[in-house]
Each structure stands twice: as structure tokens, then as C-alpha cells.
Amino acid sequence: MEAEKLESSRYRGDLDLYHALKTHPRLGKRIEDAKSAILRRTIRSQLLHSMVRVDARLLPQIARSMERLQTAAGLADAIEMYVFESSAVNAFITRGRSHLFVALSSGAINILTERELEFVIGHELGHAMFDHVDFTVGHLLEDNSIEPRDRMQMFAWKRAAEISADRMGLIFCGSLEIAATAMFKTLSGLRLDGVAIDVAAFAEQWDHLMAEVVQSGDADGHWQVTHPFPPLRIKAMQLFWRSDYFEDAVGLRLEGSRPSLASIDQETAKLLAMMDPLARDDRNTGNPLLVDFFQWGGLHIALSNGELTPREKDRLAHIVSDDRMNAAINTRPTVDSTLERFVDCLKRRDQRLKPLEIHKIMEGLLHIANADGQMDANEKQALINVAGTLGVMPLAVEMMITKFPIEG
Ligand SMILES: [Zn+2]
Known part of the structure; x- marks a missing residue:
């Protein structure tokens, strides 16, 4: 698939907030400054000290997936992969002076199948393709001179960026079931051994999960501030999967007409607004807002x-x-x-x-x-x-x- 076509899958809300932050009077320059700091840092030696580098002889399957996806993504940067010790399913991507680094937890490798890993790796490469990697706001989130309102805007962007990255993971693994199963395993830590999860049922979990997390003391740490809740991510992927983008790009033919990507983006924005404290509350009931x-x-x-x-x-x-x-x-x-x-x-x-x-x-x-x-x-x-x-x-x-x- 051509790079342009892939690029056009980017979630509109991500792009809009990205530009808003780039030209933000208080934050824009500070984000730009952080970019040059990234290019000077020596993260590679840290990774080599604390993690295992994935090499075609050690983990041939993963190395092959990576190569295939990098070519498909059209990423010219040199990429190195690392594995770190953690039973949780986890992954991240970051940039050093000369490489992009993708790190996977040992839990991800033990629990996910090859195609589920392709969803995870595709998601991380999506962060690189959409310039999320070099557009770092992490240090600003901990800076006490930042106004809460500005901080909320950065969080809103980070959540929107996850939606774009999920889309790329979905495109690369090529199956909504696989993407949902990868996400379910990540969330639950369960192996599931060959059982595919019911996408619709997972998406429906949204309200239950919210209730559970907010109102019980023993919810298991899923209060994720920068990542949208997993059922929301599944819902957003479900919407994207049905859009005309998927038909054009992947040639997937389903019966009935497909909604345009623009209308899917609007639906997705509504889902994300449910998580954003700054989003307007438009009920006109006289209730306290x-x-x-x-x-x-x-x-x-x-x-x-x-x-x-x-x-x-x-x-x-x-x-x-x-x-x-x-x-x-x-x-x-x-x-x-x-x-x-x-x-x-x-x-x-x-x-x-x-x-x-x-x-x-x-x-x-x-x-x-x-x-x-x-x-x-x-x-x-x-x-x-x-x-x-x-x-x-x-x-x-x-x-x-x-x-x-x-x-x-
Ligand atoms: Zn991500």
C-alpha cells in the first residue's frame, strides 16, 4: 500500500490536536525544543544494557515480522527491536540519535501469537509514521508551570494519537478479531490459547468497565489517563473497520454501503469526548454541569x-x-x-x-x-x-x- 494511502488513515482528531499543540502559544516552542534534545540522547547504550536485542538468529519470527511491517510502513529509519523482562503485555517505541527503537515485553512475546504481535508492532510503528515519536509532550506533563487546561489538552491529544496508532495496527494485522484479541490479552493477561474473543461483546464492556473501575476499590489498575479505555479503543477500531477506507485500501468487500472515513472520525470524536474533562456537556436539563x-x-x-x-x-x-x-x-x-x-x-x-x-x-x-x-x-x-x-x-x-x- 502506498505511503500516502496509509497516511490518510490517520484519525482526524489526532491531526487537529497535533497542529493545535504545534502552534500553541505556550507549548509549541517547548515541544519543538524537546525534539532536538531527543536527537542528542544516548538511549541506545541504556537499552543494550538493560534489554535483549532481537536478532534474526535469536527470535527469527519476530525479526521477520518487523522487517515485513517496516517495509509496508515505508519507514526509512533504522529500527532496532528489544525485549524487556515483564510478565505484563507491553510495548513502546522511542527514538535515539541514530535509530528508532521498538521494545516488547517478554510477556507480549510469550502470550501473543505472531499476528497479534503484528498488531502491537504495527501500533508502535504507527506512532513513528504519524510523528508521535518525535512530538514528545511527556516531560511537559510533569512540568509544574503548565496550566491544568493545557495539560488536559495534551492528554486529549495523546488519547487521539492512540486511535491513529491502533488503526495502523489493525491495517497491518488485517483482522479486527486479532486486534481485539491482542488487546484483550494485554488487558487481562490471559493466554486464551487459540480462543478468539467476541469483538462486539468486548466493545459492550465499556459501561461495565467504567462502573467497575470507578466504583470499586479493587479494580486492577486500569485507570489509564493517556490511553483511552480498551473497550473504547475496540469501538473505535470497529468503526474504522467498517469505513470506506478499509474497502479502498485493503479491498475488503462487505455487503451494504460503507460510511466515509470522515463520518467515522466524527463518531470516534464523540467516543473520545466522553473521556475528556474539557469536552462540553451539552445536555440542556438545568442539571448542574x-x-x-x-x-x-x-x-x-x-x-x-x-x-x-x-x-x-x-x-x-x-x-x-x-x-x-x-x-x-x-x-x-x-x-x-x-x-x-x-x-x-x-x-x-x-x-x-x-x-x-x-x-x-x-x-x-x-x-x-x-x-x-x-x-x-x-x-x-x-x-x-x-x-x-x-x-x-x-x-x-x-x-x-x-x-x-x-x-x-
Ligand atoms: Zn500507543
């Missing part, structure tokens, strides 16, 4: 370690607007009154918050609590207090905090 929850929850956290500083005020105003912030400050808010207001918003709703809405509120508040690059004991307690009113257990909050921010 998510922004009300950010306002009072955010103030509760900001006040938990003393006075509201001008900087904290600025940051909150950035998310909820100056007018709202000034009005809130006129009520002379205290730690207690802000939590009461938050609970009040909950009570005024005519139906319970959905797991997704809870997820958005928690994620937004986490960004606010992390605004100064760290979270002290008071802020953490304040976050736990707010979470408690939403039915989120303290253990789940701890888990979110340790997973934040996540790179991958």
Missing part, C-alpha cells in the same frame, strides 16, 4: 492547604472561567463550604452521575490537584473527600494518583 463540579471540587482542593493563592485562582479560572471564579470567591468559600456546595450540585441533579461523568470529574480534579507538579497530604485528603461523595473509594483515588501522569 460538570463545570460546577470542577469549580467547587477544585476550590475545595485548592483551599485544603490554606488560603487560595493568586496562582491557584488563575488556574481554576482558566478551567471554569473568570466570571464563575469571581462569583465563587464572593461567597467567601471555605474548605467546608466548598465541599457542601459540591454535594449540593450532586443533590440537584435529577439522575445519578454516570460512571463516565464521574470519570471526567475525577480526571479534571486530578489535573487541578496536580497543578503545582505534586500533591501534598492535604490536597490528597481533599481529593479523597470529594471522591467519597461520588462513591469513589479511597483506594481507587490512590490508584489514580500513582498512575498519573502515565506515559506510553
